[in-house]
Amino acid sequence: MSAFTIDEVKKTFTNGEIEEEILKGVNLTLKEGEITALVGPSGSGKSTILTIAAGLQSASGGEIIFEGKDMTKMSQEEIRHIRATDFGFVFQSSHLVPFLTVEEQLQLMLDVSETKTSKKEQSKAIEEILKLVDMEHRKDAYPSSLSGGERQRVAIARAIIHRPKILFADEPTASLDTKRSKDVMELLQELTRTLHLTTLMVTHDEEMLPYADRIITMRDGYIVE
Amino acid sequence: MKIAWKEMKKSKAKFLILGSIIFLVSFLTFIISGLANGLSQDNAALIKDLPAGQFYLDEDANQTYNLSKIDEDVQKKTLADNPDATAFSIQMGFVNDAEDKQHSVAFVTSTDSDLFQNVREGEIILDRTLEDEGIKVGDVLTNNQFSGEFVVKGFVDQQKYSHAPVAFIQMKNYQEIYRVMEMQAIFIPGKDAPTISGVESFSNKEFLNAIPSYSAEQMSLNMIVWFLVIISGMLFAIFFYMMNVQKIGLYGILKAIGMKTLSLFRMIWYQMIVITVVALALSIALSQGFSIVAPEGMPFHLTLDTVFMLSGVFLVVGFIGATISGFQIKKIEPLQAIQQGEM
Numbered sequence: 001m002s003a004f005t006i007d008e009v010k011k012t013f014t015n016g017e018i019e020e021e022i023l024k025g026v027n028l029t030l031k032e033g034e035i036t037a038l039v040g041p042s043g044s045g046k047s048t049i050l051t052i053a054a055g056l057q058s059a060s061g062g063e064i065i066f067e068g069k070d071m072t073k074m075s076q077e078e079i080r081h082i083r084a085t086d087f088g089f090v091f092q093s094s095h096l097v098p099f100l101t102v103e104e105q106l107q108l109m110l111d112v113s114e115t116k117t118s119k120k121e122q123s124k125a126i127e128e129i130l131k132l133v134d135m136e137h138r139k140d141a142y143p144s145s146l147s148g149g150e151r152q153r154v155a156i157a158r159a160i161i162h163r164p165k166i167l168f169a170d171e172p173t174a175s176l177d178t179k180r181s182k183d184v185m186e187l188l189q190e191l192t193r194t195l196h197l198t199t200l201m202v203t204h205d206e207e208m209l210p211y212a213d214r215i216i217t218m219r220d221g222y223i224v225e
Numbered sequence: 226m227k228i229a230w231k232e233m234k235k236s237k238a239k240f241l242i243l244g245s246i247i248f249l250v251s252f253l254t255f256i257i258s259g260l261a262n263g264l265s266q267d268n269a270a271l272i273k274d275l276p277a278g279q280f281y282l283d284e285d286a287n288q289t290y291n292l293s294k295i296d297e298d299v300q301k302k303t304l305a306d307n308p309d310a311t312a313f314s315i316q317m318g319f320v321n322d323a324e325d326k327q328h329s330v331a332f333v334t335s336t337d338s339d340l341f342q343n344v345r346e347g348e349i350i351l352d353r354t355l356e357d358e359g360i361k362v363g364d365v366l367t368n369n370q371f372s373g374e375f376v377v378k379g380f381v382d383q384q385k386y387s388h389a390p391v392a393f394i395q396m397k398n399y400q401e402i403y404r405v406m407e408m409q410a411i412f413i414p415g416k417d418a419p420t421i422s423g424v425e426s427f428s429n430k431e432f433l434n435a436i437p438s439y440s441a442e443q444m445s446l447n448m449i450v451w452f453l454v455i456i457s458g459m460l461f462a463i464f465f466y467m468m469n470v471q472k473i474g475l476y477g478i479l480k481a482i483g484m485k486t487l488s489l490f491r492m493i494w495y496q497m498i499v500i501t502v503v504a505l506a507l508s509i510a511l512s513q514g515f516s517i518v519a520p521e522g523m524p525f526h527l528t529l530d531t532v533f534m535l536s537g538v539f540l541v542v543g544f545i546g547a548t549i550s551g552f553q554i555k556k557i558e559p560l561q562a563i564q565q566g567e568m
Contacts, residue, residue, distance in 0.1 A: 056481060056560045084483020091563050095478045099235035100228070108228060112484045142235075158482075170563070 003198040004030040004053070004166055009062035011048055011221075022048050024221040025062065030166070035192050035199040037212035044218040046202045047170060053200060054087055054168040055079040066166075084113045088159030088197075090188075092171040094151035096143040102130070102154050103139040106161045113162035125161055133157045133187060149180035153187065160191055167192070169201040173208055185211040229495040240500060243464045247457060248504035251539055254453040255512035258531055261446035263524030268439050270385045271315070271333065272432060275340055278414035280432040281424040288425065290315075290435045294407040299423050303411055304336060307419065311338035312408035314399060315386055320349070320366040320375065328355060328366075331386035334399035340412065342381060342393035349375035352390030356380045357521075370402040387436070388524075454538055461546030465493060469553055476554050477562015489554050497547040498540070505536045 011023040023045045030036050038046040052059045055071060064071040066086070071079060083089075096105055106126045130136040133153040143151055152172065159167060169188065173181035189211045192199045201212065209215055217225045233240045266273065281303070286293035300312050313335035319327045330351070335341040342350045349366060360366070366375040375394065384391040400406055410432075411424065418426055427435060434440040469476070476489055509532050519525040 051560055051563075056563070057558075080480075080483055080485065082483075083481065087483075089481060091478075095474075095563065097228070097475060097479075099232045104227075104231065109482060111227075112479075112482055112488075 003032045003066075004200075005063075005065040006030075006049065006053055007063040007065065009049065009052060009059045009064065011045070011052060011057075012060045022221055023052075023059075026218075026221070026223055028216065028223065030198045030200055031214075032165075032198050033193055033196050034213040035189060035201055035211060036214045036216060037209055038200065038202045038216050038218060039204065039206075039209065040218035040224075042204075045221045046218045049218070050168055050170055050200060050202050054089065054166075055083050085115065085162065086165045088162070088164035088167045090152070090155050090159045090167065090169040090172045092174045094143065094148075094155040094175075096151060096154060096158070098143055101140050101142055102135060102146075102157075105143075105154060105158050106130070109158045109161050115162045129157045129161045132191065147180075148176055149183060152176060152180070152184050156184070156187060156191070160195060160197065163195065165198060167197045167199040169199060171202055171204070173203065173205060178207065181205065181208060226491060226495040229492040230499075232492075233496060233499065239468070240496070244500045244504050246460055246464070247501055247539075247543070248507050250453055250457040250460065251505055251508040251535075252511055254450055254457070254535060254539075255508055255527060255532060256515060257446060257453065258450050258535060259512060259516060259525045259527030260523075261443065261450060262528065262531060263526040264388075264446065265439075265443055266383065266526045267385050267388050267524040268442065269387075269433055269436055270383045271331070271391050272386070272429070272436070274383065275412065275429065276414045277416070277429055278412055279418040280427040280429070280435075281411040281413070281421060282409070282427065282435065284423060284425045286425075288427075288435055289437070290409060290432070291437060293409045294405070295409065295411055296423055297407060299421065300408060300411065303413075303421055303424075307413050309415065310411055310413045311340055312336045312411045313338075313341060314403075314405075314409040315391075316399075316403055317387060317389060318368065318370075318392075318402065320368055320392060322360060322366055323364060328358060328360070329389045330355070330392035331389045332399060332402065333386070333391050333393050334396045334408075336396070336408070340414070344378060344393050344395050346395045346397055347373055347376060348378045348395065350379050350381060350393040351377060352384040352392075353380040353382050354385075354390045355392075368402060371398060372401065373398070387438070450535075454535070454542055457539060458542035458546040461497065461543045462550045465497070465547045465550035466553070469493075469550055473553075473557055474562045476557050477559045480557060481559035481563060486555055490548070490551050493547050493551045493554075494544065497543050501540055501543045505539060509536065 006026055006028040009023055009026045012019055012021045026049050038050065040046050051057050053064055059072050100108060103126055106129060107122055110122050110125060130139055133156055135153050135157065138146060138150060173184050176184060185208050188199065191197060216223055282290060282293040283295055295312060304310050304312065313333065315331055315333050318332045319329050321327055333341060337343060344350055351360065360377060362377050362379055364377045366377065479489060512527055516525055516527050
C-alpha cells in the first residue's frame, strides 16, 4: 500500500544572481512496513529530498502527497501539525533536550503530539516504548550521562512514541561505531515491521544497506536507480 | 510548562544570575521610590494630607504660592459663600526654646476649619519631630518678631512642609510675626470648583507644583525610578536574547518535532514570571524591612500601594522584554538547527 508519494519534486537555491538546481524532478513512492534507503555521493540531493518530504523546508516545484493531500499546498500550521502527529524524526545527532530525563523526553513528545492525554496512558506508552528500545533501566538518566548508542536509542523512542505513520531518519548511525550502528539499524528494522512504519532513511554507510527493503541511489539531483 | 520549570531546575546558576539582577534592580527601585515618597512627605505632607479639593491663589502671584496674597474682600466673600472653605498661610520661620536654642519651623495659620489645627492666641501646636528634639507640652517658645510667647499645647504626626516641622499658630500671632493682614491661599474641599474672580484655582496636584522645589525634587527622583524600571526591562530583553541565542538549536529541534511557536513563547513567559515574582517578593520583603530599620530622620516612606504598583510595572516591562527577545524564535528554521549538530 502506498503511504507517501513524492512527485516531480524540484528544489532551486538562489545564491546572489546564481541559481542552483539541487533537485531536478524527483519521483519516489514509500511503502508501509518498508525501510527505503537513499544513498548517493555528497551533494546528490538525498538529504534535501528527505527534509522537503518531512516538511522541514519547502519544494520549488512538484507535489508531495501524504494521505491524499498535497503537502506543498498546505499552510505552515498544517505542516507543523503533521510533523507533530504523523511524522517521526531521527537525526544524525540525537538532538535530545539536555535538561530532560529519558522519560521526560518521551513525555514531551506525547504532549507535543497530543496523542495520549491522560497520565496513565502516557506512562503506559512510555513504559512500552522504553522496553522496545531496551532503555527502561535508564529512564531517569539525563542525555549527558548516556552513551552515543543509548542517546540514539532514546532519539528513536522519541521519534516513534506517538505512533507516527512516517519515520524520517537522516544518517541515524553517522555518529556511532559499527557495533552500535548495527544495533540501531536492527532496532529501526524491527520497529518498522512491528509498528507498520513507513521509513525513509538517508545514509552513506554501505554496511547499513542490508537493513533496507529498498535502496534508491541519487546523483546530481536525480534518482538514478 | 513542565519543560520551562525543568530547564530552570537543571540550569539553576543561569537563572539565579538573572533573578539576582532583577532582585537588585527592583530592590534599588523600591528604595529610591521610598526615598522619593519620603522626601515628598517631608516636603509637603501638610498639603498632601488634605482631602481632594481646589486651592486658590492670587491671580497676580504667577502661580507661585510664596507670592500670593488673597484680597480681604475676596476672602470674606468666598468663606461666606462656601462654609467648608478655609483661608490659610504658610511661612518659614523659627522658634527659640527655653535654652534659646533655635528650631526651624513652617508657621501655619488658618481661619476656623477642621482641616488645620485650631489654636488660641499664644498657643502653638507642633509636628512631633520637635518632641524628639526635646520640646515638651507646656514648654514656652519665643520668636524675635513676636512680642508674646507661645505655650506648646500638643504635637501632631506627619505635619511637614518644605522639609521643616509645621507649627500651627493663631492668625493674629501670625499677622504680627509677618506684618501682613492677607492670607496666601484659600482651600475648598470637594469636587465642585467655584469660579472666583481675582484668584486662580489649582487642583491638589497642581498646587504641590506651585510649592518651590517640590516638583524639581520629585521629578529628579521619579526619573531615577522610571529609568530603573526601563533598565530592568532592557535587562530582561538582553538576558533572554542571550539565552535564546544559546538555545537556537533546542528551539529548532522542538519546532521540527512539531512544537508550536506559541508554546515556546509560553516557556519564556513562564520563566520570566517565575524569576520576576521570586525576585520581587524578595525585594518587597527587604524594602519593607529596610523601612523599619532605616536610620532615624531619613525621609523614607514606602507604601504597599507603591510597591504593588511598581511590581505590576516590573512584570509588564519584563513581559515586554522577554517577548521582544522571543521574536527571534519565530525566525528559527528547524532545518538550520538540525544541521548545527548536537545541542
